[in-house]
Amino acid sequence: MKIAVCVKQIPDPASELFLDPKNRLDRTGKLVLDDADTYGIEMALRLVEDGNEGEVVLFSMAPHNEVAGLRTGLSLGASRAVLISDDVLSNSDSLSTAKVLSAAISQEDFDLVITGTESTDGYSGIMAAQLAELMQLPSVTFVKKVTRTQGDLLVERQTELGFDEVKLKLPGLISLTAGSVEPRYPNFKGIMAAKSKPIKQLLLSDLGIDASEVGTNGARQEIVDVTVAPTRASGDVIEDTGEGYVKIVEYLEALKIV
Numbered sequence: 001m002k003i004a005v006c007v008k009q010i011p012d013p014a015s016e017l018f019l020d021p022k023n024r025l026d027r028t029g030k031l032v033l034d035d036a037d038t039y040g041i042e043m044a045l046r047l048v049e050d051g052n053e054g055e056v057v058l059f060s061m062a063p064h065n066e067v068a069g070l071r072t073g074l075s076l077g078a079s080r081a082v083l084i085s086d087d088v089l090s091n092s093d094s095l096s097t098a099k100v101l102s103a104a105i106s107q108e109d110f111d112l113v114i115t116g117t118e119s120t121d122g123y124s125g126i127m128a129a130q131l132a133e134l135m136q137l138p139s140v141t142f143v144k145k146v147t148r149t150q151g152d153l154l155v156e157r158q159t160e161l162g163f164d165e166v167k168l169k170l171p172g173l174i175s176l177t178a179g180s181v182e183p184r185y186p187n188f189k190g191i192m193a194a195k196s197k198p199i200k201q202l203l204l205s206d207l208g209i210d211a212s213e214v215g216t217n218g219a220r221q222e223i224v225d226v227t228v229a230p231t232r233a234s235g236d237v238i239e240d241t242g243e244g245y246v247k248i249v250e251y252l253e254a255l256k257i258v
Contacts, residue, residue, distance in 0.1 A: 001054035001148075003044040004110045005078070006101055006131070007037040009062040009069035010121040023223040024091060025121060031062060033069035034121070038076070038183035039176045040114040043146055045077045046181065047112070050148055055079040057108075061089060061100050067199050074194035075186035081197070086204040088211045093221055094122070096214040098130035103207035106135060112153070113173040117142060128175035139173040140166050144180050 009031040011017055018026040041056065048054040058073045058081040070081040084100050092100070105113060113135070118125035132139035144163060145156040152170060156163040158177055168174065186194075204211060211217060238247050252258045 001048055001051050001111045002109070003047060003054065003056050003112045003114060004105045004108075005037070005040045005044050005056060005058050005073075006105075006113065006115040006127075007041070007058050007060050007069065007073055008034045008116075008119045008121070009060055009066050010034045010119065013120065019226060022091075023226045027063050031066045031069055033072040034116070034119055036116040036118070036120050036178060037073070039178060039180050040116055041073050041076050041078060042181045042183040043176055044112075044114050045184075047146065047148055054111075057082065057110075059101055059104055060084070061092070061097055063087075063090065065201065070199055071194045072186065074197045074199075075190040076184060077190060079197065081199045082202065083199055084202045084204070084207070088204050088215045091216040091219055092214050093219045094124045094127045095130050095220065096218045098127050098134055099209060099213060100204070100207060102131055102134040103209055104202060109171075111170050113137065113171075115173070115175045117175050117177050128173065132173040135173070137171060137173045138169060139175070140168050141175045143174045143176050146174065146180075 011025060011027055012030055012032045015029065020026050041058070044056040048056055056078040058070055058078050060070055060081065061084045062069070063085060065083065065085045067081075067083060070083060074081060082104055084104055089096070089100065113131070115128040115131065117128070119127075128141060129139065140155050140157050142158045143155045144158045147154040149167075153168045153172070153174070155166050155168055155174060157166050204214065236251070238244050238251075249258065
């Protein structure tokens with residue numbers, strides 16, 4: 001089974017984050033692999049290992065030719081990676097990102113495409129569906145469990161009421177929820193091996209996409225203002241002198257709870 005895993009390289013959450021003059025997240029510093037995407041890598045590795053054949057290929061769109069996060073993914077066991085990095089892609093929205101990833105992944109034949117549910121620096125949660133539509137692939141979102149069958153995948157899709165059992169015919173796309181699997185940790189052997197694994201770098205011109213469709217030119221939304229969230233006010237303190245319950249009932253009545 002040949003699996004493409006979409007991963008995002010984000011500003012290190014452990015460091016102080018900044019906005020640029022246009023209210024966009026500053027990505028000029030060190031970028032790391034989004035923890036949310038380690039679930040996709042782990043699931044892909046397990047599916048390949050279960051069949052004793054295939055490979056896992058990482059795809060990422062990132063600025064200034066950043067590969068640190070991809071090296072982390074390769075150290076976990078992925079075979080190789082593809083990076084799309086071009087200044088024209090700056091300020092791309094989720095649809096532009098989906099177009100770029102779709103074009104890059106479509107240069108090869110894959111049995112399965114795996115994404116996360118949402119990135120931890122954007123939280124749009126719609127890129128996976130957009131990617132599936134652009135690639136004309138059947139997709140299942142919010143996947144919690146995956147079982148490989150003959151030519152298909154049997155997946156459990158998380159819902160508000162429990163799980164839906166869905167059979168996904170391959171090739172297809174799934175987006176995983178956090179906690180779907182327990183990601184492995186890179187060992188010394190994996191870290192050393194990752195240094196020599198290939199990372200193919202592509203420009204927008206390599207994908208046949210017009211610059212007017214992506215980046216600032218293709219963006220369909222703009223952040224016009226950012227305000228600091230108000231400090232949470234302290235709660236009311238009721239001292240019980242024997243009739244504290246009366247004040248609690250009055251408080252709940254005021255809220256129309258009782």
